Amino acid sequence: MAxxxxxxxxxxxRPRHPFIVQRSIFLLVGSIFKHDVWIxxxxxxDVQTDLEAGGNGHGPRTEAxxxxxxxxxxxxxxxxxxxxxxxTLDGTKGPAALAVHQLTxxxxxxxxxxxxxxxVAYGEVFGFLGPNGAGKTTTVRTLGTLIAPTSGxxxxxxxxxxxxxxxxxxxxxxxMPEAPGLYLRLTVTENLEYFAGLYGLHNPRPRIExxxxxxxxxxxxxxxxxxxxxxxxxxxxxxxxxxSDPAVMFLDEPTSxxxxxxxxxxxxxxxxxxxxxxxxxxxxxxxxxxxKLCDRVAIMNSTLRTVGTPAGxxxxxxxxxxxxxxxxxxxxxxxxxxxxKGVESCLAEGPATYVLSVSEPRAAAPEVVRGLVKAGADVLxxxxxxxSLEDVYLELIAEDVEAHNQ
Amino acid sequence: xxxxxxxxxxAVVHKELRDYRRKRAIVxxxxxLPLLFLVQPVVTIFLVTPTTSGAALQKSLILPILYLLxxxxxxPSTLAAYTVAGERxxxxxxxxxxxxxxxxxxxxxxxxxxxxxxxxxxxxxFALFLAxxxxxxxxxxxxxxxxxxxxxxxxFLLAPLMAGWGIVVGMAVSVRAxxxxxxxxxxxxxxxxxxxxxxxxxxxxxxxxxxVALEFAVGLLVIDALLLRFVSGMFDRERLxxxxxxxxxxx
Numbered sequence: 001m002a003x004x005x006x007x008x009x010x011x012x013x014r015p016r017h018p019f020i021v022q023r024s025i026f027l028l029v030g031s032i033f034k035h036d037v038w039i040x041x042x043x044x045x046d047v048q049t050d051l052e053a054g055g056n057g058h059g060p061r062t063e064a065x066x067x068x069x070x071x072x073x074x075x076x077x078x079x080x081x082x083x084x085x086x087x088t089l090d091g092t093k094g095p096a097a098l099a100v101h102q103l104t105x106x107x108x109x110x111x112x113x114x115x116x117x118x119x120v121a122y123g124e125v126f127g128f129l130g131p132n133g134a135g136k137t138t139t140v141r142t143l144g145t146l147i148a149p150t151s152g153x154x155x156x157x158x159x160x161x162x163x164x165x166x167x168x169x170x171x172x173x174x175x176m177p178e179a180p181g182l183y184l185r186l187t188v189t190e191n192l193e194y195f196a197g198l199y200g201l202h203n204p205r206p207r208i209e210x211x212x213x214x215x216x217x218x219x220x221x222x223x224x225x226x227x228x229x230x231x232x233x234x235x236x237x238x239x240x241x242x243x244s245d246p247a248v249m250f251l252d253e254p255t256s257x258x259x260x261x262x263x264x265x266x267x268x269x270x271x272x273x274x275x276x277x278x279x280x281x282x283x284x285x286x287x288x289x290x291x292k293l294c295d296r297v298a299i300m301n302s303t304l305r306t307v308g309t310p311a312g313x314x315x316x317x318x319x320x321x322x323x324x325x326x327x328x329x330x331x332x333x334x335x336x337x338x339x340x341k342g343v344e345s346c347l348a349e350g351p352a353t354y355v356l357s358v359s360e361p362r363a364a365a366p367e368v369v370r371g372l373v374k375a376g377a378d379v380l381x382x383x384x385x386x387x388s389l390e391d392v393y394l395e396l397i398a399e400d401v402e403a404h405n406q
Numbered sequence: 407x408x409x410x411x412x413x414x415x416x417a418v419v420h421k422e423l424r425d426y427r428r429k430r431a432i433v434x435x436x437x438x439l440p441l442l443f444l445v446q447p448v449v450t451i452f453l454v455t456p457t458t459s460g461a462a463l464q465k466s467l468i469l470p471i472l473y474l475l476x477x478x479x480x481x482p483s484t485l486a487a488y489t490v491a492g493e494r495x496x497x498x499x500x501x502x503x504x505x506x507x508x509x510x511x512x513x514x515x516x517x518x519x520x521x522x523x524x525x526x527x528x529x530x531x532f533a534l535f536l537a538x539x540x541x542x543x544x545x546x547x548x549x550x551x552x553x554x555x556x557x558x559x560x561x562f563l564l565a566p567l568m569a570g571w572g573i574v575v576g577m578a579v580s581v582r583a584x585x586x587x588x589x590x591x592x593x594x595x596x597x598x599x600x601x602x603x604x605x606x607x608x609x610x611x612x613x614x615x616x617x618v619a620l621e622f623a624v625g626l627l628v629i630d631a632l633l634l635r636f637v638s639g640m641f642d643r644e645r646l647x648x649x650x651x652x653x654x655x656x657x
Contacts, residue, residue, distance in 0.1 A: 141648070146647050170504060173504075181499070183421070193417075195501075198418075200411055
């Protein structure tokens with residue numbers, strides 16, 4: 001599969017239509033809407049040239065590809081040169097699929113989110129976590145050009161977020177809202193055909209077939225969407241996001257309301273997309289999902305609380321520790337443990353369970369066992385404390401609640 | 407620069423027409439209303455006696471013909487009122503707005519998809535009316551209708567413009583309405599101004615001549631165009647998605 005093509009398909013440019021009457025009608029209607037009209041009766045050049053150049057894939061858009069876009073304004077083309085960099089998975093700096101700088105959205109007096117800044121590298125699966133009302137969906141809608149930010153700036157798929165670039169941005173991204181929003185009286189294929197048309201794709205059949213194959217829905221292609229289960233509808237929604245071969249994919253709670261099997265299938269699909277290098281911006285409540293799928297996560301609660309890899313956040317928030325359980329309670333655990341090399345502090349967590357703060361668990365564990373044996377204690381278990389992303393999340397949100405109460 | 411992409415407009419039209427076909431109740435109600443509107447003009451034509459002539463005959467003919475023009479005015483209003491409010495209510499608007507589809511393309515596609523069945527049914531009813539006149543009306547009536555081609559011309563010329571009025575006003579209501587039912591009820595109000603005009607013509611306040619019809623057509627064309635542009639300006643993605651008006655700091 002060629003780099004930059006999720007579906008491995010390319011679209012051919014069709015000859016211009018010679019329909020002068022149709023062209024005239026469009027000219028007339030276009031002038032009704034606005035004065036500065038240009039007419040495109042050809043397939044969407046954005047998609048055509050971009051795909052031909054392999055530019056609408058998972059890397060930054062090349063200048064040549066951008067220049068091929070007939071609807072791209074000079075500003076949009078210039079903006080391609082302004083690609084910022086983001087931390088890549090190997091820790092180096094790479095071009096940013098998303099670069100958000102002090103973005104704020106207010107609805108009147110209510111602040112949906114404020115001063116949000118982060119970057120997402122191409123090919124990264126970026127988790128966006130937060131409680132209900134934290135501003136996750138509003139952030140996605142803002143980056144997806146559905147709503148305008150109140151202040152701040154952002155670059156989406158290499159294009160600055162601004163009203164004049166909205167169509168260009170939407171051409172290069174795909175958003176799956178929490179509810180897939182399908183036309184229930186149309187079949188799966190008809191729904192996809194419709195959206196393929198909206199992306200300006202000609203001869204969309206092969207692309208639709210690939211998308212259905214990717215979500216394992218080929219055998220349901222002719223079914224009316226109204227007859228599908230919630231999980232299957234969600235899969236159709238995912239297939240829809242694959243149609244345009246997006247550079248950045250926004251998935252808003254893609255497993256919301258799905259049973260474990262259906263959720264697992266969605267996870268597998270996301271993993272597959274990730275392997276193909278698609279940038280995925282995943283908002284979710286499910287912390288296990290984020291931990292499993294995401295390279296980095298951001299925790300949001302109106303403001304951005306933290307960004308990092310799940311492991312990094314764990315280290316950042318929690319001291320590394322060992323949990324030791326002995327057969328009998330120790331007489332003076334404080335004195336015993338602090339005398340052992342590498343142990344910084346000790347906390348009793350039960351009658352015979354102790355949590356020891358250590359800087360290097362692998363080095364400290366044998367010392368602890370030796371010290372306990374020397375003191376005549378019988379060790380039942382010893383292991384490093386495992387903090388989950390959920391612990392990180394709860395810790396941060398608890399801090400917010402505490403600060404709010406104060 | 408703004409571009410209208412025919413592929414995207416066609417996609418909207420194609421999907422809408424497909425959706426109508428799937429919803430048989432829509433097709434049935436679409437057909438019933440024009441057929442009901444056909445009854446009154448046909449009955450009126452048959453009631454004209456062979457001895458009626460001159461100005462009296464013309465007066466007897468003008469009202470049923472004007473009545474026929476209500477079909478393209480009233481018929482599209484409920485469909486047009488559903489265009490945006492309906493998408494919003496069934497949860498399909500947000501996915502639609504995430505695509506590169508421009509608001510002008512969306513509105514044009516929706517308007518076209520309402521216009522096509524409206525005009526197909528209106529012209530079918532007009533043709534049925536003319537066929538009834540030719541086959542069953544008395545010869546004086548038939549010659550009055552067919553000898554003066556201005557009547558038929560005015561009928562066929564004004565129909566799409568009246569439909570355009572109904573569609574654009576219906577869409578304007580749909581863009582602003584929070585609920586489909588409200589939109590459809592308000593959409594029906596779109597037919598009131600044309601009804602008022604027909605009343606004026608029927609009452610003899612305005613003399614129904616071909617030049618009046620032509621002036622009216624030009625005026626309606628301008629109004630339809632301006633209204634379409636106005637509706638496009640009203641289309642605010644942010645308000646449609648969140649219910650709040652778009653705002654940006656001036657700083």
